Amino acid sequence: MSADTPLQKEPESSQNPPVDGSELIRFDKVTKRFGSNVVLDNLDFSVDSGKHVTLIGPSGSGKTTILRLLMTLLKADEGTIKVNGDYLTHEEKNGKLVPAGEKHIREVRKNIGMVFQQFNLFPNMKVLRNLTEAPVTVLGMSKEAAEERARDLLELVGLTEHIDKYPTQLSGGQQQRVAIARALAMRPKVLLLDEVTSALDPELVAGVLDVLRDIARTTDITMLCVTHEMNFARDISDAVLMFDKGRVLESGPPEKIFGDPEHDRTREFLSAVL
Ligand SMILES: Nc1ncnc2c1ncn2[C@@H]1O[C@H](COP(=O)(O)OP(=O)(O)O)[C@@H](O)[C@H]1O
Numbered sequence: 001m002s003a004d005t006p007l008q009k010e011p012e013s014s015q016n017p018p019v020d021g022s023e024l025i026r027f028d029k030v031t032k033r034f035g036s037n038v039v040l041d042n043l044d045f046s047v048d049s050g051k052h053v054t055l056i057g058p059s060g061s062g063k064t065t066i067l068r069l070l071m072t073l074l075k076a077d078e079g080t081i082k083v084n085g086d087y088l089t090h091e092e093k094n095g096k097l098v099p100a101g102e103k104h105i106r107e108v109r110k111n112i113g114m115v116f117q118q119f120n121l122f123p124n125m126k127v128l129r130n131l132t133e134a135p136v137t138v139l140g141m142s143k144e145a146a147e148e149r150a151r152d153l154l155e156l157v158g159l160t161e162h163i164d165k166y167p168t169q170l171s172g173g174q175q176q177r178v179a180i181a182r183a184l185a186m187r188p189k190v191l192l193l194d195e196v197t198s199a200l201d202p203e204l205v206a207g208v209l210d211v212l213r214d215i216a217r218t219t220d221i222t223m224l225c226v227t228h229e230m231n232f233a234r235d236i237s238d239a240v241l242m243f244d245k246g247r248v249l250e251s252g253p254p255e256k257i258f259g260d261p262e263h264d265r266t267r268e269f270l271s272a273v274l
């Protein structure tokens with residue numbers, strides 16, 4: 001694969017250019033409860049534009065909830081989330097923060113692409129149309145332009161020869177690579193990845209991680225990644241955030257978190273997963 005990927009060739013959208021090194025994601029005192037279960041507890045964290053940040057931590061610590069809030073599949077009970085400088089679910093009106101309308105939320109969410117554990121491809125559409133459907137219907141791209149971009153992305157994920165297949169004709173690893181390409185087809189500024197290899201047969205994991213390593217290395221997309229693949233996390237991450245009980249227990253560069261963590265809780269977790 002050439003280093004000159006289709007993602008790098010594209011100029012940034014003129015509407016919302018990120019300032020270099022600026023915060024692309026900012027959680028400010030975000031609390032999320034399910035009934036009496038406080039899943040995110042007054043959570044503050046940020047991800048800078050172009051960085052690769054990995055969330056690690058025990059099951060149930062709130063990692064998926066963070067990604068679902070960003071996708072607006074869930075709503076925070078308290079606090080605010082900013083994406084690319086805009087409030088995600090709030091709008092400023094007359095100097096006050098009010099709940100945002102659907103149109104505002106849709107616009108801000110265009111910055112975000114997500115890949116899930118279960119690939120969630122459109123089963124009734126061939127691979128090519130899985131990649132072109134949303135760019136055409138949501139972004140208003142021409143079919144030709146969407147197909148050209150889809151072909152570039154399928155090359156990036158190594159699936160050019162499968163362009164005319166249906167998802168069920170592909171292995172799990174191939175389906176997940178289609179799902180990654182489909183997310184990128186919307187030109188998000190940030191890619192959210194939630195344990196994207198957890199549902200795969202072991203021999204298919206490496207192929208998907210290699211594709212993600214390539215994307216991390218050759219594009220300038222921001223990544224927020226939940227994974228139990230610690231070698232992968234060590235390779236791609238600028239920062240690792242260790243979660244416990246809805247809070248960031250500690251964070252730092254991968255060498256620090258994996259090599260010399262501050263907390264016993266982090267040590268215990270790492271020795272259980274490594
Ligand atoms: N839709 C929901 N309804 C009730 N509780 C939920 C829901 N989604 C998640 N939870 C609870 O929130 C907590 C955090 O879940 P999650 O964010 O999925 O954790 P992680 O991804 O770190 O494993 C868990 O206790 C889980 O049971």
Ligand SMILES: [Mg+2]
Pocket residue numbers: 063064065
């Ligand atoms: Mg999860």
